[in-house]
Amino acid sequence: MDTLGYRCKFGVMTPSTNTVVQPEYDDMRFPGVTNHISRMHIPDEPVNNDNDFNELIRRIDIALEESLDRVMTCRPDWLILGISAESIWGGGLEPARRIAERIRARAGDIGVTQAADALPAALKALGVRKSIALLTPYHPVAEGHLKEFIEAIGYSLVRSRHLECKGPVEIAFVPEKELFDAATALDGDDVDAIVQFGANLPMGRVAAQLEPRLGKPVIAINTATYWHALRSMGIGDRKGGCGRLLEEH
Numbered sequence: 001m002d003t004l005g006y007r008c009k010f011g012v013m014t015p016s017t018n019t020v021v022q023p024e025y026d027d028m029r030f031p032g033v034t035n036h037i038s039r040m041h042i043p044d045e046p047v048n049n050d051n052d053f054n055e056l057i058r059r060i061d062i063a064l065e066e067s068l069d070r071v072m073t074c075r076p077d078w079l080i081l082g083i084s085a086e087s088i089w090g091g092g093l094e095p096a097r098r099i100a101e102r103i104r105a106r107a108g109d110i111g112v113t114q115a116a117d118a119l120p121a122a123l124k125a126l127g128v129r130k131s132i133a134l135l136t137p138y139h140p141v142a143e144g145h146l147k148e149f150i151e152a153i154g155y156s157l158v159r160s161r162h163l164e165c166k167g168p169v170e171i172a173f174v175p176e177k178e179l180f181d182a183a184t185a186l187d188g189d190d191v192d193a194i195v196q197f198g199a200n201l202p203m204g205r206v207a208a209q210l211e212p213r214l215g216k217p218v219i220a221i222n223t224a225t226y227w228h229a230l231r232s233m234g235i236g237d238r239k240g241g242c243g244r245l246l247e248e249h
Contacts, residue, residue, distance in 0.1 A: 007032030008233045011076030013067045014083055015060055016041045017168035017202045021082035024222045027204065028246060030237045033230070038071035040064060040083070045169050050141035056168060057089050064099070065106055072107050080229045083114035084197045084221045085138065091148030111232055115221055118228035119195065120153040125249040126217040128193040133186035134160040135179070137171040137198040146197065158191055163201075171200035179206045183218060193217040198236065199225075208243040217244060 002009055007030070014021040016039040025035050040063035047053050053166070071079070081087060087096040096116035098145055103112050123132075132155050134146060140162055150157045161182050165171045183194050183206065194214070196203040199222055207220035220243065227245045239246045 002034070005034035005077075008034075008230075009074065009076045010035045010229060011071035011074065012037050012082050013040055013064065013071060013079065014199065015039070015063070015079075015168060017044055018082065019169070019172045020202050021222060022202045023044045024126060024220075025080075025082070025226050028223065028226045028230075028239060028242055029192055030230075030235065030239070032233065036071060036074050036076060038068040042168065044167065044169050047139065048166065051140050052142050053139040057085055059134065060086055061089075064102065068103060068106055069162070072110075076110070077113040078229055079107075079234050080225055081112060081114045082199050082222070083223070084199050084225075085142065085145075087114035087116040088149040088197075089145050091145045092133060092152040093106045093149070097202045113225050113229040113232060115131055115197065115199075115225060116149065118224040119219070119221070121228050121231075122224040122245055123153070123155065123193065123195075123217075124220050126193065126219070126244060128155070131156050131158045131190055131192045133158050133188075133191045133194045133195065134215055135163075135183050135201075135203075136160065137163045137165040137174065137201045139164050145198075158188075159186060163232065168200065171198060172202060174201060176202060176206050179203055179236060180210065183207075183210055184214070187214050189215075191216070193219060195219045197221050203237045208241055211243055219243075219245070
């Protein structure tokens, strides 16, 4: 038994440019749970348009297996994919299914949490009825993929805001006030929940602050994936300051 990770060791795969997944996951970690980061190598290059963004997703995808091989050497109990776009790129539920198959083929019988697993579970736990507004750091090319996924899990996308960040590292540069204002602007009586995609967007604290203000669920994707992984491992601890998912469910 691992001395520090005696309850669970999470293997976390995230792009090499991501500076948010690791600290946000660590903020939600409970005693006896450890997080072990494996970087999916991608270049730090500008993303100026839809073509650049498509290429970014392609590079992340081909880095999956090498990152998986590295993290499996620490014998994790459960895997988390700390990159949300890859699990829905192509629309619907099929992309996540294919990724899970690739992981099983390479690593054997180990559980994995993807954004495509965590979001429907989070929406159900929070009692979200139908309508979602979406905030992302992506470029407009992502809209169709996201809409198809949202509809495939039984919800409707009312409106979205894509921040069109100029590179993978720059996603983490977005100030929390800008995220707060952008999410607030998405709200309305026609929206049951606000959802944020983009694992390098520092949304965790912002979402927790917004929920009582707006009176509805605001789901940060890193909170959702870590919550899903914890609950999948039978860890039911709750934590304040991280939003309703970890506080109540």
